Amino acid sequence: MANTETVIVVGGGVIGIACAHYLRQAGLDVTVVDQGKIAQACSRSNCGYICPSHVQPLTEPGAFGLAIRSMFNSQSPFRVKPQLDIGLWHWMMQFARRCTHAQVLRAGKSLQTILDASMEEYRRLLPSLSAETEWRENGLLYVLQTERGLEDFARHDDLTTKHFGVQSKCLSETELANFDNGFVSDLAGAFWYPGDGSVSPEGLNQAWLASTRTQGVAFIEDCQVHSILKDSGRVVGLETDQGELSADQFVFALGAWSKRWASSLGGSIPVQPGKGYSVTFARPKNAPKYPTLFPEHKVGVSPFEKTMRLGSMMEFAGYDTAIPPARIAQLRDSARPYLKCDVDGEAIDTWYGWRPMTWDSLPIIGRAGALSNVYLATGHNMLGLSLAPSTGRLISEMVVDADPHIAPDPYSPTRF
Numbered sequence: 001m002a003n004t005e006t007v008i009v010v011g012g013g014v015i016g017i018a019c020a021h022y023l024r025q026a027g028l029d030v031t032v033v034d035q036g037k038i039a040q041a042c043s044r045s046n047c048g049y050i051c052p053s054h055v056q057p058l059t060e061p062g063a064f065g066l067a068i069r070s071m072f073n074s075q076s077p078f079r080v081k082p083q084l085d086i087g088l089w090h091w092m093m094q095f096a097r098r099c100t101h102a103q104v105l106r107a108g109k110s111l112q113t114i115l116d117a118s119m120e121e122y123r124r125l126l127p128s129l130s131a132e133t134e135w136r137e138n139g140l141l142y143v144l145q146t147e148r149g150l151e152d153f154a155r156h157d158d159l160t161t162k163h164f165g166v167q168s169k170c171l172s173e174t175e176l177a178n179f180d181n182g183f184v185s186d187l188a189g190a191f192w193y194p195g196d197g198s199v200s201p202e203g204l205n206q207a208w209l210a211s212t213r214t215q216g217v218a219f220i221e222d223c224q225v226h227s228i229l230k231d232s233g234r235v236v237g238l239e240t241d242q243g244e245l246s247a248d249q250f251v252f253a254l255g256a257w258s259k260r261w262a263s264s265l266g267g268s269i270p271v272q273p274g275k276g277y278s279v280t281f282a283r284p285k286n287a288p289k290y291p292t293l294f295p296e297h298k299v300g301v302s303p304f305e306k307t308m309r310l311g312s313m314m315e316f317a318g319y320d321t322a323i324p325p326a327r328i329a330q331l332r333d334s335a336r337p338y339l340k341c342d343v344d345g346e347a348i349d350t351w352y353g354w355r356p357m358t359w360d361s362l363p364i365i366g367r368a369g370a371l372s373n374v375y376l377a378t379g380h381n382m383l384g385l386s387l388a389p390s391t392g393r394l395i396s397e398m399v400v401d402a403d404p405h406i407a408p409d410p411y412s413p414t415r416f
Contacts, residue, residue, distance in 0.1 A: 004029065007399065008238065008245060010225060011253035012038035014201070014385055015377050017168065017208050018392030019251050020217045022134060026400045031218040033238070033245065038219050039205035042255055042353035045278050047300040047311045048201045048325055049291055051140055052384050053193035055164045056156065057098075057107040059363030059383065064096035077298035078095055081317040087259070088316060091272050094359040106165055107361050110410035111383075112164050114363070114390045117406050121389030122197070132203035134304055140181065140196035141292040143187060143338055149296040150188040156295075157191050157323040168193045180304075182288030186380065190332060198291040200304050201385060220245075228264045232375045249399050252368070253373045256319075256354035256380040267369035268416040271379050273354035274317055278311030279328045281345030289341065297313055297334035307348060310335050314382075316356075341390050356381050365394055365411040376413050 007023050009016045012034030023030045032038065068079060071078070080092070098107075126135045144150040160166045169181055171190040179192070213219065220242065229244070231235040237246040254261060256273035287308050292301045302309040310331040328350055332343045356379050358364060364379035377395050380387050390406065395405045 002346060003066070005249060006031070006247040007249040007251060008033060008252055009251045010238070011255060012206075012219065012221070013041055013043035013253065013255055014039065015203055015255070015260060015380060015387045015391055016251075016253040018388040019377055019395045020251055020392075021208065021212050021215075022392040022398060023251075024212060024215045024217050025403075026396045028249075029369055030111050030216075031220060031245070031247070033220045033223045033240070034051060034226065035222070035224050036334050037221050039209055041203075042355055043205055044202060044243045044353070045309070045349055045351035046201050046276070046353060046385060047278065047291070047302045048199045048204075048304075048307060048385065049140060049195040049300070049302075050119060050385075051161065051193070052112070052119050053166050053196050053385070054383060054386065055108045055112040055166060055169070057102070058216050059095060059098040059103050059107065059361055060358075061099055061101060061104075062101045064092070067359055071112060073156070075326075077312065077334070078314045079316070079329075081315060081320075081363075083318060085318065087317075088272055089360050091270055092268065092382060098360055100246055101359070104159075108164060110362055113406050114411070115383070118387050118390035119195075119197070121393060125389060126199075129204070129207040131201065133207050134200040134203050135197065136199075137197040138290060139192050139194040140198070141182060141190050141192050141288075141290045142320065143176070143190040143292055143294055145187055145294070145296050145337060153191060153295055156357040164242040166193065166340035167195065171299060182286055182340055185341055187338065188406050191275075192290075195335055197383070198302065204385070228261070228265065230371070232235060233370055235371055239269060249373045249375070251377055251399070253393055255376040255378060255384070256356045256378070258356060258364075265368045265374060265376070266371055267374065267413055269364065269378065269413070270359055270416055271364070272316060273383070274357040275317055275352050276382070277313050277323065278309050278326050278349075278351045279330060279331055279347050280307050280309045280349040280351075282306070282339040283308045284343070284345055286341040289343075294334065299331055299334040301339070302333060308341075308345075310343065312354055319354065321352070354379075355384070359382050360411075364413050365391055365392060366398065366408055366413050368413055
C-alpha cells in the first residue's frame, strides 16, 4: 500500500482521534469527519479512568436479573427503561445468554489483552502531550461503605486476582484513613488497584487533537453524513451536507450511533446506547486525592486539579437526550456518605453520554463484512478512554496490512 493513500475516519470522539493518530503515524493522509464538534459526546466529561483492573465484563452471573428488576425502579443506578424496542430486547436476550462464569473468564481474557496493550500505549504517548492531560498513574480506589459490600467486592477481587493476575491491596478502615484522608471515618474499607491511571478527558482529547492536527490530520466538524456510496464491494465516498467526500479507506468510529449504519455497512453492529451522567464543580476543600469508585452506589469520583467530578450510572433508555435534575442530585447524594468534602458545589458542567454497549462486553474492531476498504472501531462499552490507543493502533495495522500488536480475532465484527 502506498503511503499516499487517503483515509476518512467517520466519528471524532476519542476512538476516532486515536485511529487518526496511528493512521497518520503510518504515513496515510487522514481526514476525520464528525456530525458535531470533535472530542465531544461520550468522550467528554466522563470520569477519566484508565483502568486495566476492569477486566471483568458486565456479563457476570445475575446481571440480567438486575436489569429486569431495574425496570420497576426509576432510581436504580443501572436501569433498563421499559420500552417497545425489538432491537433492545434482542440485545438483552443475547446479553442474558452470556451472563455466566465461563463467559466472564473467556471475555475477560480478551478484554485484559487490549486493556494492558492500551496502558502501554498511553505510557508511550502521554509524555509527548501537554500537562493539561492531568495524567496520573497512582491507581484507582474502590471504597466500600458496609461490611457486606466489602465481602461482596472481596469475592470480585479474588476472581480478578486468581484468574487475571491483577494485583490489589485491601485497606482496612484505619488504613484507608491514612491512605487518603478525604473519606469519612465509618467506612468498611477499600481495595486499591495500583496499576490503574487517570486523565482529564477534556485535557487528553484537546491535547491529542492538537497533536494530530500538527501531524497533518484534517478535521471536518458539523458534517452530517447522509449516505454511503458503494461500488464493486467497496465504499467510494460519503454523501454529506458539505458535499461528497472520497477516500481510499474508511474507518467508522461512530460510538452509540453505529447500529444505525449497520445495513449500509453490510453487517450486524449490535450496539445499544448505555447512558451515563456526570456533574462537575470546583474542587472542594478536603477532596479525596485518588480517583475512586463506590461499587455499592455505582458512582465514581474524579478529583482533577481544579475541579471534581461525580459520574457513572447506566441507563438503557434509547437515544434520550435529557439530563434529569433528579439524576444529578442522585450522583451527589450517592457520594455524600463517603466523602468529607462538600459535594453540593455549583455545577460547572452537567453531562450525559451514550456509551456504545455490546452484548459480550468486547469492542468491535476490524473490517466491516464484505466491504474490502471499510473498518469498524466501536462498541467500547464503558471503556472507550481506556481502550482508545490500542484500538487506534490495531485499526492502523489492519489498514496498512502490518503485523498486529495484539491478536484481533476476539474483537472482529464477524463474531456476530
